[in-house]
Amino acid sequence: MRMSDSEYTLEQSGPEDAGTDAGSGQGGSPGSSGDGRGNWKAVLVVLLVVFSGLAGLATYASRWKKEVVVREVVIEGADIIPRSELFPLLKGSIGTNLQNFDVGKIRGKLLAVPYIREVSLTRELNGIIRVRVVEREPLALTVYRNRPMVIDTEGVLLPETKGGAVRFSGLIRVFGVAHTRDAGNGLKKLSAPDSSLVMALTEALRRTDYARLLIREIHLEGGRMPFCRAAGSQTRFILGSDGNFKEKLKKFEIFWQKVVSKKGPDNFHTVDLRFRDRIFTRDSVAPEIQQQFPL
Numbered sequence: 145m146r147m148s149d150s151e152y153t154l155e156q157s158g159p160e161d162a163g164t165d166a167g168s169g170q171g172g173s174p175g176s177s178g179d180g181r182g183n184w185k186a187v188l189v190v191l192l193v194v195f196s197g198l199a200g201l202a203t204y205a206s207r208w209k210k211e212v213v214v215r216e217v218v219i220e221g222a223d224i225i226p227r228s229e230l231f232p233l234l235k236g237s238i239g240t241n242l243q244n245f246d247v248g249k250i251r252g253k254l255l256a257v258p259y260i261r262e263v264s265l266t267r268e269l270n271g272i273i274r275v276r277v278v279e280r281e282p283l284a285l286t287v288y289r290n291r292p293m294v295i296d297t298e299g300v301l302l303p304e305t306k307g308g309a310v311r312f313s314g315l316i317r318v319f320g321v322a323h324t325r326d327a328g329n330g331l332k333k334l335s336a337p338d339s340s341l342v343m344a345l346t347e348a349l350r351r352t353d354y355a356r357l358l359i360r361e362i363h364l365e366g367g368r369m370p371f372c373r374a375a376g377s378q379t380r381f382i383l384g385s386d387g388n389f390k391e392k393l394k395k396f397e398i399f400w401q402k403v404v405s406k407k408g409p410d411n412f413h414t415v416d417l418r419f420r421d422r423i424f425t426r427d428s429v430a431p432e433i434q435q436q437f438p439l
Contacts, residue, residue, distance in 0.1 A: 212242040215271035224259050224279050224305060233257075234275070242267055250275075258302045258331060283346055284362070286318040288332070299339035301332045316349070318342055320364035338364055341385060345370070348389035355393040358400065374400070377409035379428070384418040392417040399423050 217234050219227050233253045237245065247265045254263045254277065262278035280296040287293065294302040294312060301324065305311070327333035334342060341364065349356045359381070361373040371380040383392050395417050404411070416424040 212269065212271050214238055214240050214242055214245055214273055217273045217275065219275045219277065221277040221279065224282070224311075225257060225277075226306075230254065230257070230275075230277075234273075237273060242269075242271060245273060256329065258329075259305065282312055282315060284316050284318045284342065285312055286321050288321050288324070295334065295342065297343075299334040299342065300327045301334070316346065316360055316362060318362045318364065320366065320370075322364075322366065337385075341370055344387060345372075345383070345389050348393055351390065352393050352397065354397050354400070359393075359396075371414075372396075374409060377404075379404075379410060379412045380414045382414060382416045382418060386418075395423060 214237050217231070217237055219230055222230060234250060237250070245267055247267070251263045251265055254260055254275070259279050260277050261280045264276045266274045266276075268274060280298070280300065280302060282294045282302070283297045284295040285292065286295055286301070288301055292304045292309070294304060294308065294315075295318060296302060301321075321334060321338060323335040323338065324332040325335060333339065342362065345362060349359060358374040359372045360375040363371050363373070363380075365371065369382060370385055371382045373380065381396055383389060396415075399415060399417075410428055413426045413428040
């Protein structure tokens with residue numbers, strides 16, 4: 145019985161010993177927890193120092209920015225419009241407070257210039273105002289209400305600039321502009337049918353080998369039956385308004401090489417390029433006589 149009691153006592157003492165060990169482990173735990181709190185305090189001190197420094201720098205930068213004035217204006221992207229015509233629009237900018245510089249007001253003045261399509265202005269901390277302009281791209285020349293005008297790649301009519309007659313002399317000329325629509329900012333734009341014809345035809349011309357070098361005039365004729373004229377020739381090359389200009393201009397090149405180059409540029413009154421596999425012509429001397437040239 146004693147052995148049994150002794151064994152029973154040993155079995156009960158095991159958990160008590162374990163409890164004693166656990167207690168000793170718990171006794172060491174507060175010490176390690178105290179070390180963690182000490183580390184967090186150090187981190188908080190460092191963060192407070194950093195944030196205080198940043199706040200001080202921000203305050204200094206703010207005060208410094210208020211004292212910076214505009215000392216220079218740089219204009220980039222102006223090619224058609226001389227910079228000398230843009231600088232007066234920025235009059236009074238030099239010497240003004242950089243932070244109070246009215247970007248929106250100056251941008252509005254620059255966008256009022258017909259040849260400027262987009263404007264961006266940036267204020268640099270060294271006192272420089274950087275102006276970047278995107279100009280409209282001239283595509284063709286025309287006359288609208290007895291005024292020489294430039295047509296851009298969006299069909300907008302622009303007044304000729306100083307020296308524009310020489311600068312844009314290589315552009316193709318468009319005749320017969322009669323109807324326009326409002327393009328905003330006091331500008332006019334080709335009517336939708338005329339704009340579509342001009343854009344499609346000039347794009348097709350750009351992709352040709354020889355026609356783009358020969359054809360110098362586009363006549364709209366109210367959009368009903370547009371025709372072209374080559375340089376130094378009065379012959380009407382009828383294209384029609386149904387598109388497919390790539391094929392028609394290819395026929396123009398073939399006809400010019402095979403026939404016009406031999407008979408002369410003014411031998412025909414009209415050359416009709418609208419029909420597939422055939423070109424119809426009328427002689428310039430006897431317009432009532434029509435000839436047919438198979439391709």
